[in-house]
Amino acid sequence: MHTFDEAAQAVISLAQFCSHKGWLPATSGNLSVLVERDPMKIAITRSGADKQRLQADDILCIDEHMQVQTETAYRPSAETSVHIELYRKFSCGSILHVHTVFNNLVSELYGDEGAVPIHGHELLKALGHWEEDAEVSIPIVPNYADLARLGQAVAEAAHAEVPAVFVRNHGIYAWGDTPEAARRHLEAIEFLAEYVYRLGVARDIG
Ligand SMILES: CSCCC(=O)C(=O)COP(=O)(O)O
Numbered sequence: 587m588h589t590f591d592e593a594a595q596a597v598i599s600l601a602q603f604c605s606h607k608g609w610l611p612a613t614s615g616n617l618s619v620l621v622e623r624d625p626m627k628i629a630i631t632r633s634g635a636d637k638q639r640l641q642a643d644d645i646l647c648i649d650e651h652m653q654v655q656t657e658t659a660y661r662p663s664a665e666t667s668v669h670i671e672l673y674r675k676f677s678c679g680s681i682l683h684v685h686t687v688f689n690n691l692v693s694e695l696y697g698d699e700g701a702v703p704i705h706g707h708e709l710l711k712a713l714g715h716w717e718e719d720a721e722v723s724i725p726i727v728p729n730y731a732d733l734a735r736l737g738q739a740v741a742e743a744a745h746a747e748v749p750a751v752f753v754r755n756h757g758i759y760a761w762g763d764t765p766e767a768a769r770r771h772l773e774a775i776e777f778l779a780e781y782v783y784r785l786g787v788a789r790d791i792g
């Protein structure tokens with residue numbers, strides 16, 4: 587467990603990493619680190635903040651009912667419900683949501699199938715799959731405008747085999763037991779999203 591200040595600093599460091607990658611364009615994305623599980627307390631980005639330039643007061647402490655625990659005029663991320671539902675479902679310690687061109691492309695290409703299949707790729711080891719010829723399926727959910735519904739849909743689709751869910755034409759949620767694990771999982775999924783897309787293009791022109 588972290589203090590709120592430690593968790594907030596971890597959120598800022600994660601956002602710096604993601605923004606250097608270009609994964610948080612135009613104020614998009616939201617990031618959180620668990621402070622306490624029971625009762626649940628989460629350090630999460632505020633809604634509308636420029637995640638590429640986060641300041642300490644852009645990170646809010648909230649409870650599992652999305653109530654802000656500190657004095658602030660800001661509101662927590664509009665997608666806080668997704669974070670809360672995922673923390674309820676898994677014993678994870680950090681959740682990262684980013685918008686990238688490649689995760690959007692594969693979410694649209696495979697949207698009707700409801701999942702992106704990935705088979706026999708070395709980077710599946712970064713997601714915990716060390717077996718030869720590993721195969722995983724990363725779920726895709728519709729981009730519901732009702733954010734409570736989106737939270738439920740992401741949590742329902744999420745399974746223990748792979749720590750990520752795509753939201754169609756929107757972005758991705760990835761998580762891990764620690765901020766470092768969440769970051770590693772997100773990097774692996776982003777690599778795989780780009781690989782899947784480029785492989786499809788190479789096959790089409792090959
Ligand atoms: C301009 S991005 C649209 C909202 C979104 O998808 C997102 O990730 C950021 O929302 P937040 O309320 O967390 O700033």
Ligand SMILES: [Zn+2]
Nearest residue numbers: 614615683757
């Ligand atoms: Zn988003």
